[in-house]
Amino acid sequence: MLDIKLYNSPEKSTWCPGCGDFGILNAVKQALAMLELYPHEAIVVSGIGCGSKLPHYIHANGFNILHGRALPVAQGLKLANHDLKVIVVTGDGDGYGIGMGHLVHAMRRNTDLVHIVENNQIYGLTKGQYSPTSDKGFVTTTSPDGAIEPAVNPMLLGIANGATFVARGFSSEPKYLAQLIARGIQHRGYALIDVLQPCVTYNKVNTNAWYKQRAYHLEEEEPDYDPTDRVQAFQKAHEWGDRIPLGVIYLDETRPTYEEQVPALKHGPLVKQPLDGTPLEVWEAIKQEFV
Amino acid sequence: MLDIKLYNSPEKSTWCPGCGDFGILNAVKQALAMLELYPHEAIVVSGIGCGSKLPHYIHANGFNILHGRALPVAQGLKLANHDLKVIVVTGDGDGYGIGMGHLVHAMRRNTDLVHIVENNQIYGLTKGQYSPTSDKGFVTTTSPDGAIEPAVNPMLLGIANGATFVARGFSSEPKYLAQLIARGIQHRGYALIDVLQPCVTYNKVNTNAWYKQRAYHLEEEEPDYDPTDRVQAFQKAHEWGDRIPLGVIYLDETRPTYEEQVPALKHGPLVKQPLDGTPLEVWEAIKQEFV
Amino acid sequence: MPIVNDLTIKIGGEAGQGVESSGAGFAKAVARAGLFIYGLQDYMSRIRGGHNFYQVRISEQEIWTFRDAVHMLLPLTTEAVERHWREVVPGGAVLYDVGVRFDEAPLRERGVQLFPMPLMKIAEEQGGSRIMMNTAALGAVAGITEFDFAYIADIIETNFKRKGSAVVEGNLKVARYAYDAGQQQYAAQFPWKLRARPGPQRMVINGNQAIALGAIAAGCRFISGYPMTPATSILEYMNAKSHQFNIVCKQTEDEIAGILFAIGAAHAGARAMCATSGGGLCLMTEALGFAGCTETPLVVVDSQRAGPSTGLPTRTEQGDLLFVLHASHGEWPRIVLTPGTIEECFWAAVRAFNLAEKYQTPVLIMQDLTQSNAIRAVPKERFDFSQVTIDRGKLLTAEELDRIDNYRRHLVTEDGISPRALPGHPNAVYVTTGDEHTEYGFITEEADIRRAQMEKRMRKEEVAQAEMRLPVRYGPEDAELTFVGWGSTYGALREAVDVLNQDGPRANLLHFMEVWPLDWARVGALLAQAKQLVLVEQNYTGQLGRLLRAQTGQTMDKRILKYDGRPISTDEILAGVRGEVRAEVKVYA
């Protein structure tokens, strides 16, 4: 266990007091400390949104991308340097809305990274429009009659689309969350950790109390639950409303990661290969192919 | 039943002889004839790809969009004029690759349209690169070592993401397919019909014979199969390989369509509302709100 | 001697402290009293904390912009004092709660008066809640400026009534108490006064509201898009009016879907729009060209913010001009409007829908963050809805379609515009596509058809040119110096012209309210008449200047550019003209 202070950033956070993002930040730091990953060994890649400012508030490599676009950058990064531990942090709008296409394909690919979704069921940074995880009927400035679409179910999404680690955490339980994140980092492949995150300013329905009342620890309440059983996981994934399970909902440890299967990476990370030094004979032989 | 010749276009198709798209075209025409929908009552919206040229080869309203972008246009169209029957036709690359984000959100929305995916497991029009439905290991010019990602499973995708009608057809069985399409059109909500479609030029693995050998009619072979049972459907959706079920895999007739829930559409299609004629008093009252 | 009805009040504090609502509320009260106001909002891309401000300028004459000089500063935090005390004119004052601590020496040295008051205490004791502190502050300002309390009472009524009468009562008590206290303590020392001038009502409205109103007036009943500062408020206003006008408002999964939904709706026949900022527009680029190729009418608002990339999400810029003019690969006709005032925003929206349907192509309205959010008191008659006309161009009616035969959606015509049928009529069953197509809309690769279609489409730009507005001139015809600008800087430039015409040199302004297509020969002639062309833009490279040189050969003699995300002020422009160096503004001669 490293000292958690190692990860303190000089930047002051811009989050509202009471925001769930604080708990998530704390949990990420704890997870890194637990795994003894030094700041330079990990890179936190995020989108745009309140929660996506997280890389500025942790001392670790950080890359703060565009809205909805963290995952493809993270995958490219991992393919170029698979020595780095890649932690992706996005909002729910970011990850499940504008980023949906990338998300589904990232799940299929099973690149080794952990994807933490700060799911406050709202667009925070743009001041409170409904998000893809807002429950049906949720009233905002852009859904004055209540959201019409049923919410995206992240657990189901993960299971159906090939994610190999699908879990749910809660920002008000940072210790528990840290453990989930640590497991996600250790998991070889794409790990989704959806985090219930109260937005104290704009989401007056799904509040901290609302989540607290409903959230339970799956492995405690259902010790026989087997996350590797796809059908069981499928059924469990539907649970939302009165009771919300936390923990690993689905797990598949049998699939290789994407990068393990790329022949060009057999010799180690791409960025550690020399760029030049190809003997002239090789070039001559290639030129000969065109003659 | 209308005369199928009603739907003949003056355009000659550009498809390769033997292409599965012919069967799909035929099935769409049959379905329209069966439902006695006249050419002006339906609109066929497509993406870009071999199969997406279909609207040119059928006499009906047609709108041939960009690669991956048919679904959002189709939804906007339906919201503006819900009197039109909307038939979306895309390729597998189009629908499940570049169009994935739109697809998942369209499924959630449950806009009333039928979405036919001409799934040849390849990028046809760009001359044979692997597609999101290419099986793992499939060798093409852009996957010289075989595709690494496991194929997208369209049935699972539909079930998990909120599609209310999820079916599979086969282009070499146009009658059967026509029936599926007709059911899809009649279904109130988003209906996915994934169609096995041999690409005789670029897919030398998943050939007509390959599909023929494996495809079976679910409702015949498993008369007790209940597509409204989510768990059963989830399990059935995994079937691919030696046996491939055709028919309606999943069905949910309980969810209202998106457009039924939009208050502005209570008075009929948007395009049938007058643009002007608001009394000046109304405008004065609005101006007063700013005083 | 009192200085009546000519002052600027600035409130500064953290996000979440009600800076904007207080400022805008006070502005509205003053506007109701018959005075002109301009309200400028400055805020950070965060929800709580940090530092925001709101600046209200008040005048008896019509005003078009803010000015740098502040007469009364209301800091809610120490940071607010530190950031803004230098802006307060000597003789001006800082009014603050006694709890706000700062180094008073430099302020005194500058001659700035200090007006501490127990605002928090007043709020707690009179209203029962600290939240009412801002009400206390504004009450005090009113007292010190001897502004008729009735207007304060009135605005409190309006703004708080949906929170119940107890809240209204509380705020009224707080305001009254602070009013009296302020008047007693400081009114004598503060020369700037506010006197009501009852008269015709004026609207207090911002540019985005004006665009949304214009769109609704023009019959737009479909908006799709994705929230993005500073365009979101257009989507939100349309949502707020969706019941009254049966507007379909669709928040989509992203901006790509946003524009595509609108294209689908437009194709079906609705007047459809979307509104976004630069990053969202990037995602719409491909679809814009598709609309151009398929001849789909469409209105897209780009409310610019400071780029590149995510940039400064809550700050302003005019950085997208050349991007908007060339967005999407290949060539297709487009129309670009660049309204420069709030009333112009309204009319630009109306006009955009008519032009879009007339020329069957996308029309882009360039807005920016300043003009999206800034409010002005605008005479009501400037929004004369009876003057709004709806021109759907060559849209075929059902009756016309009943008689038609051999319908060709992309018929080659002299003006490039083809009769347009909406899908749904048996006589006009057609397909169209973003591939090159025949007159019928079928894909073709034939060179001659391609040329004919390309020329037909581009001809629409040539035809439209004739009806596009040349730059408006403000100021005398003959001048030593001619400003050249576009979009939201109109106000700052207009007032700079006024100042110069008093103090010299003689100046005027050529302002582009529409920018593409134009009759460039005439634009060139206008520019050529000027003795000295001074370009003023809020970007780094002087984009309008580059465009004008490309299209007319005319070169700007001087360029005054600002690109730090803050709106350029009349004062900064004047400084630029006079050769005074300011860090905020770059001047190139």
Next chain:
Amino acid sequence: MPIVNDLTIKIGGEAGQGVESSGAGFAKAVARAGLFIYGLQDYMSRIRGGHNFYQVRISEQEIWTFRDAVHMLLPLTTEAVERHWREVVPGGAVLYDVGVRFDEAPLRERGVQLFPMPLMKIAEEQGGSRIMMNTAALGAVAGITEFDFAYIADIIETNFKRKGSAVVEGNLKVARYAYDAGQQQYAAQFPWKLRARPGPQRMVINGNQAIALGAIAAGCRFISGYPMTPATSILEYMNAKSHQFNIVCKQTEDEIAGILFAIGAAHAGARAMCATSGGGLCLMTEALGFAGCTETPLVVVDSQRAGPSTGLPTRTEQGDLLFVLHASHGEWPRIVLTPGTIEECFWAAVRAFNLAEKYQTPVLIMQDLTQSNAIRAVPKERFDFSQVTIDRGKLLTAEELDRIDNYRRHLVTEDGISPRALPGHPNAVYVTTGDEHTEYGFITEEADIRRAQMEKRMRKEEVAQAEMRLPVRYGPEDAELTFVGWGSTYGALREAVDVLNQDGPRANLLHFMEVWPLDWARVGALLAQAKQLVLVEQNYTGQLGRLLRAQTGQTMDKRILKYDGRPISTDEILAGVRGEVRAEVKVYA
């Protein structure tokens, strides 16, 4: 009198009939015989049917483009005759299978010879398969032109060996038989002959292969993207070489992901690229600005095809220039290369990676469909890999990082370029963002930091300018007429210059191989020297001309524009200069 080594052969037929492989195969055989060739591919956006052609021009001197005149037409279909017989020069011939029927009268009238042959029968009888008909046709051409059969045998060996010796044998037999038959029947009547000129080997290569090779030579080991004509072959070539060079080639879900993967890889330290066409570039627009803002080195190829929108997917255009120069909202530094020959493509790719890393910003290479696909015989020494250098700019080594302290990724420097650390070193743990940021990479909204960062980024363009290539001049210094062009039209313009300098008026060419940023004062001076500026572009609006006017004030005297998706030919340019009217080309004076 035989005309030796100066002819054009054109094969036309349906997609799927092997038009391209036959044409390119023949071209390669001729190139191996020491002659220069240029092979032009024309194909439709469909997989089977329709009409494609392949045109091979052969010369003893180096050639840079095709010419309109065809000496031998090989139509595989009636349509091919109908579309192309007018291009055959009087005295030239149409060689065809007896099964191809057409109206012979007009051909005879023009003086075109008809060379029917039982090609299909030869293929079946000699080779056992109709598929070998094209081999028969090319064998016959070789016989008629009295081209040394050894080269035909040689290319058959090369092209068919992976199909096994039976196929090779069959084709050889067919070719030999047709060769003899052609020679016997028609050689005496056909004056154009091919004589081998054994000498140094030349590469037969197209522009996309050259870009891919250049990228590999420059150390690019990461390419991500999505298939799109005409850029796909770059992705495919990199895939083909992925084992040999350990290249990560990632086909992504779309072009947005394509560029973002590359940005991720580039940030990690790989030399990364993507290649697309206009539609895909539209989708990359937002990410381009992000790379510009975060100072990420990146190479993006835009192989242009005819727009707008999906347009003519398999046809050429230079329609994206202004879009590429202004793509993405806001302002950020970019470098745009516009190579005009196949060897320039190679060097542009090499240079692009060096410039990208040196200036830590995106470099765009503008390619087009013609140059993507057209092959030329290029002397091998033009691809001198020993001259390839790799300059990673201010990239900090591990040793330098070991000694560093207080690392600032976006340090403000005189040249705008900050020392760059790759993530992974304990002394350089940093974050960066597309929001405006401090030198450390943290989000900021402070005006002064914003200005400093904006100026720092834009300074890189000013600094880069000094090392960017001015337009290359071809032809004499003093000329009556100066062509101005960019990109793939170099060959057609160069040959037009040659013709004019023989026939008059005296001409030269200023060709832009790089287009942004440039030392515009020097460009302006070059343009100002010209007596008459004749712009030649493959687009509707004359985009380079507009850019040049914006940047230098120089106006083109004449514009020759083509926008029907077909490449402009030397002959069309000459016609334009001479005032001959042709439907394919628009000339504005």
